[in-house]
Amino acid sequence: MEYEPVIGLEVHAQLLTETKIFCSCSTKFGAAPNSHTCPICLGMPGVLPVMNRKVVEYTIKMALATHCRINGENSFARKNYFYPDLPKGYQISQYAYPLAEDGYVDVETNGEKKRIGITRIHMEEDAGKLVHDENSPSSYVNLNRAGVPLIEIVSEPDMRNTEEAADYLRRLHEILVYLEICDGNMEEGSFRCDANISLRPKGEDKFGTRAELKNMNSFRNVQRALEYEIKRQQYILESGGEVVQETRLWDDSQGVTHSMRGKEEAHDYRYFPDPDLIPIVISGEWIEKVRETLPELPLAKRERFVREYDIPPYDAGVLTASRNLADYYEETVRLCGRPKIASNWVMGDVLGHLNEEKREIKDCTVRPPALAEMIKLIEDGTISGKIAKEVFEDMYKSGRSPKEIIEEKGLVQITDEDTLQKAIEEVLEASPSQVEQYKGGKDKLFGYFVGQVMKATRGKANPKLVNELLKKMLAD
Amino acid sequence: MELSRLTIHELQEMIKKGETTSSDIVESVFKRIDAVEDKVRSYITLLRDSALEEAQQADREIKKGNIKTLSGIPIAVKDIMCTRGVRTTCGSRILHNYVPPYDSTVVMKLREAGAIFVGKANMDEFAMGSSTETSYFEITKNPWDLERIPGGSSGGSAAAVAADECIASLGSDTGGSIRQPAALCGVVGLKPTYGRVSRFGLIAFASSLDQIGPFTKDVEDCAILMNLIAGHDPMDSTSVPTSVPDYREYLSRGIAGWTVGIPKEYFIEGIDPEVSGAIEKAIKEIEGLGAKCIEVSLPHTDYCVAAYYIVAPAEASSNLARYDGVRYGLRSESGEGEDLLEMYKRTRSEGFGAEVKRRIMIGTYALSSGYYDAYYKKASQVRTLIKRDFEESFKKCDVILTPTTPTPAFKIGEKTDDPLQMYLSDIFTLSANLAGIPGISVPCGYTKAGLPIGLQLLAGHFEEGKLIQIASAYEKHSKTEKRRPEI
Structure with missing residues (x-):
């Protein structure tokens, strides 16, 4: 049976604001661990978030560039889970009311144009980073990145092959960089991609069971991981098995995906509206002001x-x-x-x-x-x-x-006919046997004469003139 | 004369006239603390050395004529408000060693106004409780009867004011945690409108309900502290940028021509007859001041407790997730071969008390996928209805009058095994938090056994002025005797 892949992508892009999303710490990459932190992004008891309006502005830019509908009132929610890189035990994100919905990006794959739908774009804060020391049982937490603004761009499951997926990613990346709201650096994690992929028999309308792929840090790896996953799922389906809904991690060195957690182990994030932040109201006037700044x-x-x-x-x-x-x-x-x-x-x-x-x-x-x-x-x-x-x-x-x-x-081209004529004469005089052979019908030698003339003039001779003059002089 | 017995405005006058010094006041307060703190246990942390030092500094400034609103006045703050460099425990083992690197906005404001901090007052763990019995550190006793609870969760702040262990204090109120202990300790306690006072630096219990407010010996002091702590704070997005009036202007205005609403739903069975007797007497006195009392209805009152015990634990379950042993506070080291999850479990098992765990579990359940709509979402809708009830009633009356609590202070240990009974002691105070409106509790007499009774007054959003106006009128003209606890 022929199977058709169904692919949707979730992109996390770090926004290029000077300061973090809910406090005034710097967002600069590469500073000494935990030097860009304060009580707020460390999640100290009693602190409160205050929205960075630049983040809203940048997200509006992306929403406009991808033809999204902007929700005049949108709000933040808490996504609750425990992990040492998440200081508050919840991530402030948008859930029921994202900033933007229903947009698209046009791509062209192998000469074929296609419109890839964008489900939503929402704002959220990044988590910190764990640092593991191979020589020690301890792990370390670096919270410089905690609170750096992110937008998550969720596509519709509109892509049908890995090239389309890669093209969509490139277009998205390009737009973000053009808007100067993201530096697009995949190695430093400023642009990250997760993929949802399932297979279905060609001609079937219903989607198959999907796997979510994570940990791909380049365009190439996204494509490789998807290609691997297509093969893996195809093998399962062809041998009569069922694909399990799960999250899988891409292993770059092995070129395979590994199961990270299944549906049963899936987090219940217990989303609820964040009571510390008031709804974000975006007026039509604000949107128009941002639109004027679009490149x-x-x-x-x-x-x-x-x-x-x-x-x-x-x-x-x-x-x-x-x-x-x-x-x-x-x-x-x-x-x-x-x-x-x-x-x-x-x-x-x-x-x-x-x-x-x-x-x-x-x-x-x-x-x-x-x-x-x-x-x-x-x-x-x-x-x-x-x-x-x-x-x-x-x-x-x-x-x-x-x-x-x-x-x-002294590289000025020689266009003076007398000078060239003299140079040609010298070449012809120096190559009597070739002249004879040429006249005997060996046309190919013409190039040889041109080369000799160019050599004699250290490449400065006007090639067109040399051609004309040579032809004339050899005919004589 | 014992300076510790006086009010802010009385001491202000004396300081201005040069009749006393900050050092004398602070010493008087610590003398009182030395005499009664062993019995009352209002404080988790006392700041004797820094307070005395600050008092001397204040006296130097005062001598130079540099007198601020609270110059030299000893104030206590509930141990839920962050104080830079001073341990802030929130009454919990999990924060038993936590020293904040920053001041909460209210503490900063009081500091700027010249206040001297006496200590960090005891409280129910993470403000979850109505008796201060869930504190990890100690049980605060009611100064009026040391076998009884002072109320909660701001029991330490209320007891400290009642026992003259400070001149005034700050507490926080999520479901009645200022008004209920104020009533049970016989002092004035005000919960401002949600958004009136900055929550920055207030360790969150239920973020959409928490508000900081003052405990004082009289209504005038309440107005003085409100003038200092109210107002917009750019660090708290939920604080509201409406202008703050001078609350002292509402003192002594009288209430002739006012209409006072008495909600029929609040005079229920199970209310202590001595409490209802005192309230009825207060109603008569208020009518005597020229106000008309009418019956109003708050039809969704029955759902307050249920809605509250979904919303508050749900928010708490998320707010308390940060206490994981990773960055500060208690960390229970995991044993050989144990992993991160084990460290989390042990830290939180050992760090939190039973009531906090109960609420984390209730809240986690209420927010779980598949239950969210039935619980959290429903409770939020009920909140809207409760808010509307009040809006409707305030079309007919200036303020609403109710008892603050259904009973006077109960015995220590009496309700600790019955969480539902404990929850019901906040039955009259929860609705103000759900609706976001301000409420004040003022003393309105005593039981035969000599326990204080509190009168609660509620007003519309940002109408703290009205509360101060009526409370001040009642306080001045009420024939109710004013006693002091004998400890």
């Missing part, structure tokens, strides 16, 4: 690039991967006026160098004015495309302007 989102930018710059959708996709890269490209185009050539250079040499060194576009030594100047120098024939590669190399290393490099190295 152009990746999808819109992509479509505009194709339309405005007449570049292939593939190029537009690469160039809009981040806001900084898109800005870099647009600035270059604005200065040189050659969108496609600019796209080739940015996607090729610029990103090539940066990726190799794992650097980001904002750290690129070649800034848009220099790149645009170089493109113009190619266009007006001052340098050849080939020389340009050399020039760019130097620009990237030294940060100097292309003109400076060209002048210093």
Whole structure:
């Protein structure tokens, strides 16, 4: 039987606020353990939470970017469970009344467009972290992260294969980073994903029993874990078994999922409205104010690039991967006026160098004015495309302007016919046997002559002119 | 003259006139404590050294003419309010060694007003109780009869004021924990409107019901303390940013032309005849002051106890989850081979007393999936109805008058084996917490055996002024004799 996977994803994104969600401690990552704590985030007796309004604002941004309905009145609830990284014995989260509901994200997988529904987006506080010492029976608690604001974005079970799931995640990640509300760092846990997956016979409407997958800390691992889980569930179903509803942990080193807890051991979180916090009222006015601050989102930018710059959708996709890269490209185009050539250079040499060194576009030594100047120098024939590669190399290393490099190295293209003619004559004179063979019908040798001329001119000869002149002179 | 016997306003006058000093007052209070504390046991922690030192400092300031509202006045606070650097136990073994790194907002406000802290008053463990018998540390005795309970949960705060072991004190009231002990100890106790006083630093029992309020020797002192502690606090989202009047202005205004509502549902069978007798007498006296007393109805009164004992334990079960032995307070070290769960279980088994455990279990059950709708949600709906009952009644009257408690102080141990009987001693006070309205208890006479009886007055949201107005009028003109306990 053919089975169809049904996948829904839950994403936790840490918000880039300066301070925690319910106190004024810093949210900075990597500080000395427990140095970013206070009586409130330590859950001392008698303390009370006070809502950080920035968190609401950021969540509204995400809600607007994903076409959600924003609930004018929403509120916090307590999710009760015991764990040493949870200082109060409950997590303040949203339950019955989340900030946003019923949105969507458009994805494109293997050329096919699809709309993935978003069930809800809600705000909550992060827990701390346990540190285990392998050489000691003790564990340690670091509560720097306790109270860092999170949003949880829950998708509908709309994805039908692992590629779609990965694409949805990338789009979501991209939106969060574009909005500058999350740094998207998966390794530091700023962007975390849990997945719900079940199989059903193809054509069946009813969902099968699902497993919840946790502990996947990269896009690749999400996809790998889902692929593994599809195989595992398929094997169970094909051998006549039943999938158990449970939570499973992805083991990266083994490439498998392990059962963490079953349905019977599932927590009863005893949710109830948090009496310490008053409902959050969001006026239409507030929503409009936030809407005005929204940047152009990746999808819109992509479509505009194709339309405005007449570049292939593939190029537009690469160039809009981040806001900084898109800005870099647009600035270059604005200065040189050659969108496609600019796209080739940015996607090729610029990103090539940066990726190799794992650097980001904002750290690129070649800034848009220099790149645009170089493109113009190619266009007006001052340098050849080939020389340009050399020039760019130097620009990237030294940060100097292309003109400076060209002048210093004497790289200006030779377009003077007399000079070229002389160079060609010298080449032909030095290669009498090849000239003879060529004239005897060995056309392939033409390239050899071009190469020799380029070599003689240290690559500065205008290739087009060399071609024309060579053809003429060999015909004589 | 014993300074410890006087009120805040009397001592203020004397200090202003230079007739006494803070050091003299504090010494007088500690002399009294030395004489009676062994018998009464109002305090978990006494702050003798710091109090005497602060008194000397206060005297220096006073000499410079720098006199604040509470300059040099010795105050006690219930051990549920966090005090920076001073052990705060909440009456529990699980916090027997907990020293907060911060001051609660009310403590900070009183400190800024010049108050001197005498000590941390005894209480029922986590404020769960009506007799102060569930305290891990000791049983506070009623100063009027040392074989009887002082009421609870703020029994220590009430007894300390009644026994002149401080000039005034703060307590907290979740279901009657200020008004009931005030009635049983013969002092004035006010529970403000929910949101009137900051809860920041008040160790939470039931967050949607808890309020801090004063215990005082008379109504004027009550107004003085309310002026200091009321008001919005940015650290407490549930504190309300409405302006605070000067409560002293409500003193001596009289109540001519007022309508006082008497809820028929509160005059039930089982109410002690001496209590109902005293209340009837008080009603007559209030009518004598020019007020009209009418019967009103609060039809959902019967459901108060049930709703309260769902909502309060449910919130408590969550509020008390943080006492897990991980970060502060008691930790019962797990033995060889025992895991985290074992540490949790042992810490909480050994750290909490029976009544606290009972309520954690009730609350956990009420919030469990599948039961939430039937219990917590239903109780919340009942709360709305109770609130509406009061809103309806307050359309017809200025304040509502009831007995504070159905009986005078009972004997120590009398109800400890019968939680339901214990719960019923708050039957007249719970509704104000469920509805969020303010309530005051003022002394209204004594039983033949010499036990105080309390009169409860309730008003609409943020109408503490009205309570002070009528309580002050009654206090001034009532012919009820005023006695002092003999310890």
